[in-house]
Amino acid sequence: MDTAPADGLIAASWLLIALPLAGAAVLLLGGRRTDRWGHLLGTGTVVAAFALGLLCTLQLDGRRVDVDLFTFVSTGSLDVQAGLLFDPLSAVFVLLITGVGALIHVYSIGYMAHDPRRRRFFAYLNLFVAAMLLLVLGDNFVALYVGWEGVGLASYLLIAFWHERPSAATAAKKAFIMNRVGDVGLALAIFLMFAQLGTVSYDGVFGAVGTLAAGTVTAIGLLLLLGACGKSGQFPLQAWLPDAMEGPTPVSALIHAATMVTAGVYLIARSAPIYDQTPTARAVVLAVGALTLMIGAIAGCAQDDIKKVLAYSTVSQIGYMFLAVGLGPVGYVAGLAHLLTHGFFKAGLFLGAGSVMHAMDDEVDMRRFGGLASRMKVTFVTFGLGYLALIGFPFLSGFYTKDAIIEAAFDRGDGWGYLLGGVAILAAGLTAFYMTRLMLMTFFGRPRWEPGVHPHESPTVMTAPMVLLAVGSVLAGFLLVVAFPLESWLTPVFGEPEEAEHVVAPLVVSVLVTVVMALGVLTAWLFVGRREVPVTAPVRVSPVTRAARRALYADAVNESLFMRPGQWLTRALVFFDNRGVDGAVNGLAATLGGSSSRLGRTQTGFVRSYALSMLGGAVVVAGALLAVTAG
């Protein structure tokens, strides 16, 4: 497809990144002077970016617009032009990031009102938005990488925002280190592209990828997938995401649910021309997605921390998206549609959870909730709509987009297709179970509050974004799939949609999913709703529950496979350094110092011995010259 030169407002699309970046700079450099109005500036820049993004999108008209900026790197044969690519795919992400981002900024004004470091919080949020926009707007892999690292940094800073809590500091470190593993993969993929193709721009790489050997393309695809797994919390790098909930709840909503963690899906969708060449890498994407969506769903069933349930739900839902993009052309649009609707309802759910925590003095244990429906009506209704959207209640968002993914899986037509579709349907049932359990434990039943807790509804500045997101949760699916199909909007990126040959009729799939979903809800009611919820978690439980509580032992595996050997290696190196290297160095220094003192004794201060040394030197010189001449 042809690329149009930038014109009109799109030529100014660099402002999308510059606005929040400037906000972050002002807030960080301005210091305390900006305390009083800092949160308003931070919110303003993102709202402005959203408005600009919306106008740019309206002007886009199905084109692909290149915005040249300046030469970013020019060394030897590596020549990276800093440029932006504004096409339907990036437009969708820009709207999601700035739209949900703006709502969450507004919410944070209320949520962080009593925090003495609120200005810093908004600075980091702005930094995140700027980096995330660079990630999706860059027209080459290096720009994407810069944004990728930028969102990693912002995520680290925000998870550790309450760094005085050891758990927050540890969680931030964990997130950072596990992301490093993925980032190495992304970096290696970029190196490999440059080594093989001599370019890192999307146009250059995608245009020439067909000329590469199949093995190389597969290697690039797998390395990109490693990067995507790190950022998106997919197997085997999923363990950091639930811990990241230590950050303030708006952060969980924006970064660890709606936007940053979907960067992996964006990376794979953007790299579609690469994955089109390599069925192997694509199969691995499928496997990762299917595995992760089950792991997340199972772990979500046994958590008592409201944010952890939502976090595992996020892991699981992103698994759906990976599954979708792994299916190839038939799945890209389905995956991206689910990404968008998920962005709405999961952000809404997190904001609702934040509102509940706000009311319950930062309590996160659902066993201490109960009966909140009557005390927090707005939160209950908005959260309830998000819940229905997530479990795929008919005609709400999740229903449309999740069904599309399951249909696409069946449409593979082979045994694998049935297996993947079956897994996806099963996970839909589990989703219904753990979300219903969450609803029942939080909003229904007898209050199990800690003494002295007086739940109250949150202020309007917090509930308004929740209402807007709830509306989005209800309507987004219908709008994106039926009214204004995302499929046709994204046609310029992924090509004309093929007329799918349905193996299983869509209606059958829908009915099947709905039935399984209903079974999940019913089971949850039988297990949780009918009985009294114990205030402390029961100890004597089945091995399955125990495994689920520990997230299928992901941390244990990581610790025994990577952390312990790493620590042993470190200790061995320290030992070697102390005894071997330091010993040699200290010994050498002692030797030199000793010989210096001994040699120093020749410096007697007597002219006669100096003269003698000169004479000796002269004799040696003369002797040496004679020897050379004679020899």
Added chain:
Amino acid sequence: MIEAPAISLAALAPLLFVFGAACVGVLVEAFAPRDVRHPVQVAVALVGTIGGLVTSLLLAGERQVTAGGALAVDGPAVFLQATIAGLGALSLLLFAERSLDPARSAFVAAAAVPAGSPRDRELMTAPRVQTEVYPLTTFAIGGMMLFVAANDLLVMFVALEVLSLPLYLISGLARRRRLLSQEAAVKYFLLGAFASAFFLYGLALVYGATGSIRLSVIREASASEAGGGVLLVLGLALLVVGLMFKASVAPFHAWTPDVYQGAPTPVTAFMAACTKVAAFGAILRLLYVAFGTSEWTWRPLVYGIAIVSMVVGAVLGLTQTDLKRMLAYSSIAHAGFLLTGVLGYGSGADGTGSGLGATMFYLLAYGLTTIGAFAVLTLVRDGDGEATHLSQWAGLARRSPLTAAVMALFLLALAGIPLTSGFTGKFAVFRAAIDDGAWPLVVVALLASAVAAFFYLRVIVLMYFSEPAVDGPTIGVPGLPTTLVLAVTVTATVVLGVVPGAVLDIAERAARFVG
């Protein structure tokens, strides 16, 4: 009938300027009233040296042999003459500093008064100065400039004496710690005389072997007789000993620490910078013009001497506790590094040059840095003059961050840290040596640099990371002359480290001897 040799006065202008100024200085000493003598002497000496600098710069590109073949005015001669004149002018500025010492000068009021006598104590605070230092130093500068241009051995010897005798004298003229200073002067004189004798005897042997004292004639003679015969080789050995002594190359270095420590610090700066340049100029000319064809005779010898000098300088420097002695050992180690450049002489594209240009650049860079370092030493004082013991420099950065920073820059340059002139110089000479196949020597040189870096960095660590002593030294506020010197040397150290291209290029283009 004897014909007068043809003399190109224009080519000799730098020498005439400096020697003229020295003679005028003698007259000033005789006729000018005592009150105005100091400023007039300073002015005369500065006019002479700066005039020498300007005229030698105007001579750039000159290539001729003049004064009946006794003098060569070629690229290296002119480059080194300009270097000596410039460094000499900077040293003279340090001599002229009158605001640092409460006794108004680093030089004694009356050198003939016995040290420690009542009269001596009386004169301690007198404003009088033994102003003869200025003409003496000007003579020494003239001798050095003649030394690097000498095209026959006798002129070289005369120049050696002209530069040496004033140095012996001014080494003994310190106002404080006079006995130490006089002891240094006597040692320097005795050993210098010994070295001159070696040189003179070598000259006689070479004359006996070749029948000539002209470098070009010696070259032909040494080329025609395969290897040159025992007499010639012995002569070369003794000449080399005489020159290496002046350049303070180990094992002929023994005088260096004692003299550097005892001499007044401005004189030490002058010796460390200018004498080194002059001596290496003569070594290069002797080895490459007179003995260039029998290169393989002396190459192994210089190779060995370079290693000895680097190792002795670096290792002995480790245990020094006096900064002036430490810089003396540093100077010995640097002499070794310079010899690696001497060995890289033939590595240029056309068979000459690269090592020569590198060595000349190194001499300029080292001279500027070392004058700066000694200038900083004059600032840090206690009741007894300069505080040169290492322990007195502890925590200097807290008392005077600027002084500590400037000293740190010079020490880093001496250690050869990148972005300073020291790095550029070392890089240039080492590259020349490697191009010439002397990579084992460069390995030794790098190891020696690493060892030497320890004692430079120790001073920096001491200045920045130690608690200042309670009764620590005071930091003097320098007058205009010292400030000027520090400004020039700091700028040069940084500029030659960051953008050395232009100066390296000039040195490279000057690197052709006239034969």
